[in-house]
Amino acid sequence: MFDRLSNRLQTVFRNLRGQGTLTEKNIQDALREVRLALLEADVHYATAKAFIDRVKEKSLGTEVLSSLTPGQQLIKIFHDELTALLGGEHREFDLRAIPxxxxxxxxxxxxxxxxxxxxxxxxxxxxxxxxxxxxxxxxxxxxxxxxxxxxxxxxxxxxxxxxxxxxxxxxxxxxxxxxxxxxxxxxxxxxxxxxxxxxxxxxxxxxxxxxxxxxxxxxxxxxxxxxxxxxxxxxxxxxxxxxxxxxxxxxxxxxxxxxxxxxxxxxxxxxxxxxxxxxxxxFHPDRMASRILGMGDVISLVEKVQESIDADEAVRIQEKFKAKGELDLEDFLAQMKQIRRMGSMGKLLELIPGMGSIAENVRNKMLGEGEVRAKKTEAMIQSMTPRERRHPDIINASRRRRIAKGSGCEVSDLNELLRGFKQAKQMAKRMKQMGRKMPRGFGGLGGMPPFGPR
Ligand SMILES: Nc1nc2c(ncn2[C@@H]2O[C@H](COP(=O)(O)OP(=O)(O)O)[C@@H](O)[C@H]2O)c(=O)[nH]1
Ligand SMILES: [Mg+2]
Incomplete structure (x- = not known):
């Protein structure tokens, strides 16, 4: 609905996001762009002006938080003000009386x-x-x-x-x-x-x-x-x-x-x-503000992921991969733990474009399934001996039964996990042959699905 406004603002904010330091001129330029974008999107000129004035006032009077870049901070101010402009809190009908x-x-x-x-x-x-x-x-x-x-x-x-x-x-x-x-x-x-x-x-x-x-x-x-x-x-x-x-x-x-x-x-x-x-x-003012500002885009998802991934752990996995030229299930488990550490999947999902508009119950269901899968995968890997984790090829039928029993899962769950792992391993190998550097984080295991097999 706010597509056009959203597109224009996203360009402005993409530029801002990359700025390590913001000058008065950066800010002025961004504010002018935003004002034009608002007017073009049918926002009343008085509303647009009041909005810009408030953002300006706030951005001048705010201390830059150490964890944010000035660009991020300005985007945050825009987001807060836009949420306020859209009414602040989500509100419901007053249905207390009967009737x-x-x-x-x-x-x-x-x-x-x-x-x-x-x-x-x-x-x-x-x-x-x-x-x-x-x-x-x-x-x-x-x-x-x-x-x-x-x-x-x-x-x-x-x-x-x-x-x-x-x-x-x-x-x-x-x-x-x-x-x-x-x-x-x-x-x-x-x-x-x-x-x-x-x-x-x-x-x-x-x-x-x-x-x-x-x-x-x-x-x-x-x-x-x-x-x-x-x-x-x-x-x-x-x-x-x-x-x-x-x-x-x-x-x-x-x-x-x-x-x-x-x-x-x-x-x-x-x-x-x-x-x-x-x-x-x-209607949720804050969600709408996020959407308009394009905060629900892949870029912020990636940023969040990168921030929360334990950098040392990622390096360790990479070193190991380089040394052995191969992945094992221990790496898989470590990676899974990192992903879990990033906190609520719900927050992450909201950042994926389009997810915000998916009905809440559908989303919750998907979330539930994802969590269950992650837990299952973790339990199965934890039920393996260190040797099995390092050399999944030795996991024969009787070992499969033992692992499944130990983790409270079905053998079919384990089969799927191993199949998925094998694919990821092959993919990682191929990437290595292609001489590509392993990207950090998610992609680090060569496109391995974050929650293992379905
Ligand atoms: N695309 C679209 N059409 C709608 C929406 N709401 C109502 N309409 C259509 O707008 C027209 C007028 O709606 P109606 O409820 O009769 O308006 P009323 O005169 O205010 O009662 C009808 O053809 C509806 O189908 C909407 O959210 N989206
Ligand atoms: Mg009518």
């Missing part, structure tokens, strides 16, 4: 009805009982659209009766929710192509009638700069508690998201990233 009420408002076509359906699906999955109230009373098609969504998600629906006003409909829905033990009521209101007095009067009347804890403005990211004035007007007229940005799957420049948060002071709670009911993503 909790969520009023959706916004311009025509912004995605109110679609998002209402998405929310119903999300909350139903969390075991909540959800009621949708079709408050777009002038368009029969809008009621039908919501009815279909209610049917798909298993939510309840309240439809307008002939001659019923919006506040009356709202009150009836709330009453129905109380009587029937609903957890959440979502009011899907009507919109206009522009905000006018009639719309504001209708929304205010509904708000006063039901007093929702959540008043959510749905904004179409594609309208760019215009969303700033739309958000401002709605906020002043009705009073908002949160924002949803839709259509961020399109080619929207996304910068408006930054501006609306700073203009309204309301957090973005969710983003819409497609037309399907599941195309809804929670």
């Amino acid at each position: 909790s009420q969520v009023m959706m408002l916004g311009l025509h076509g912004s995605g109110k009805t679609t998002t209402s359906g998405k929310l119903a699906r999300l909350w139903k999955k969390q075991g909540k009982k959800v009621l949708l109230a079709a408050c777009d009373i002038r368009r029969p098609a809008a009621v039908e659209q919501l009815e279909v969504l209610a049917g798909q998600t298993g939510a309840g629906i309240i439809k307008p009766e002939p001659g019923e006003s919006v506040p009356d409909l709202g009150r009836r829905a709330l009453h129905h929710a109380r009587e029937n033990y609903y957890d959440i009521v979502v009011y899907d209101t009507g919109g206009r192509f522009q905000i006018d007095e009639e719309l504001v009067a209708e929304l205010t009347a509904l708000r006063n009638a039901v007093e929702p804890q959540n008043v959510i403005l749905v904004l179409d990211a594609a309208i760019g700069q215009e969303s700033v004035s739309v958000a401002k007007t709605f906020h002043e007229a009705v009073g908002l508690t949160g924002l949803v940005m839709t259509k961020l799957d399109g080619d929207a420049r996304g910068g408006a998201a930054l501006s609306v948060v700073s203009v309204t002071g309301c957090p973005i709670l969710l983003t819409g990233v497609g037309e399907r009911a599941e195309d809804l993503e929670p």
